[in-house]
Amino acid sequence: MSTGTLGGLQSVVNASASKEAQVWLQRIVDAPRKLNYTGIFVYSSDGHMETSRVVHMVNNEGEFERIEVLDGSPREVIRNNNEVKRYFPDRKTLVTEKRGLQKFFPALLPKPLSNLNNSYIVKKVGRERISDYECQVIVLEAKDRMRYSQKLWVDVATGLLLKAAVMERDQVVEQFVFTQLEIDSEIDKELLKPGYVTKSTEVNITNPVISGTVKGELGWEIENLPSGFSKINEVRRIFSGKTTPVGHITLSDGLAAVSVFIRPITKDDPLGPHESYPQQGAINIYARTVGKNVVTTIGEVPRVTVVQIGNSVKTYKIKWAE
């Protein structure tokens, strides 16, 4: 048998292994839309860790969720479909936000996972037990340094993601893992109610985000995209308390997303202090000015990637922004 044939066979084998791995990835995406679960998970990044409790319920009215941080200052997230409320009891603050693009969360994802193979080597790498659940381990190995690798532990029975690590080469950038989990349990609706707000007399409701979105050309282009990234969405958003639309271009390599926000600097909305933001977990943020606009690039990618993308933002017409 010639080496060419062997190579061909190998690539067929790789492709089918990758295809199987992709089925697992799709299961991860689908699982929370169908399952009830309660559990404790630990999130860690930058040498710090934090424990949270999650209650997740799906019924004919949609998806409901409550995440309660158990360490440090108390914080909670309550989600009713596309409405998200965040509670900060010690600050007596409630932040309400609504999802703009996805009417019924989680709606269809913008072409996820489709072009993964260009940027990652997708592998099934055996089974491991997490929180007493048998998990399939999937590795998405970055083909270059413009993105992180990911290691995912997927519950074999339900497809729920029980552990995930974002890796930069051999280093774990951030990680979460369930330490206790009950799947498909009966959920007491009381568990989905905020634990603090009822006790607190004054609550400041701040920053209600209504992201009005208009599809269309923004007059901005991103040249010199890192390989594997392509534009998946382009909208204008009106954020709360603002009148000027902000351009929002989203790029993806099939797994990692990078958002570019372009806002004009106006009298009412002047240039704020834009500095280099330190990395936190897998998220990097990079801001710069382009003409009379501020371009902020945010993504769960290495710093070099947000910088390259941010620096590649060019305008060919800036009228809409004026």
Next chain:
Amino acid sequence: MKDKISALMDGELDSIDVADTITQIKETEELRNEWSTYHLIGDVLRQPAMSTADIASSIRNELDIEPTVLTPDIPREKNSQVFAFAIAASMLAAVAAVSWMGGQTINRPLTDEPSLQAVIKNKFVEPTVTTDLVLAQKEEPKTDKLVLQDPEPIRLNDYMFAHGEFTAIRGVSPYMRTVARRP
């Protein structure tokens, strides 16, 4: 004997005395100590620039110019305190936007922190420095106001939230990384 050591060091002994003196120095601890002391004195006398007094004054000189060196790019028209807090505010947003679950960061002990000047100079603020300023902010309502006036924290939170819709694999919850990590 001390005279001989001194003369030896100055190269004023003849060869027989040299050999004799060196032998004695080798054999007597007290003379070895003298020998070292004389060398130290000699070093100090010969190199006044390296004396303790001069080291102190050179540090003083460094300190005199240091603030200028460290803060060349703070806009003069701005009160530097305001500027610092403005950075704190935007940093608060950065930390806010990404550390909801990494809340422990906020409580990181303030050890080995770079000075604020250095931070401004480097345009890189450790979350802990922000914490420092945030803590200060709690004590002074004036500062609190500054933070609120600054649009960047809110904006960055908005951005983070809008971005969160596009993360392909959301794990246990779409809010693990985006919403879930804001303080």
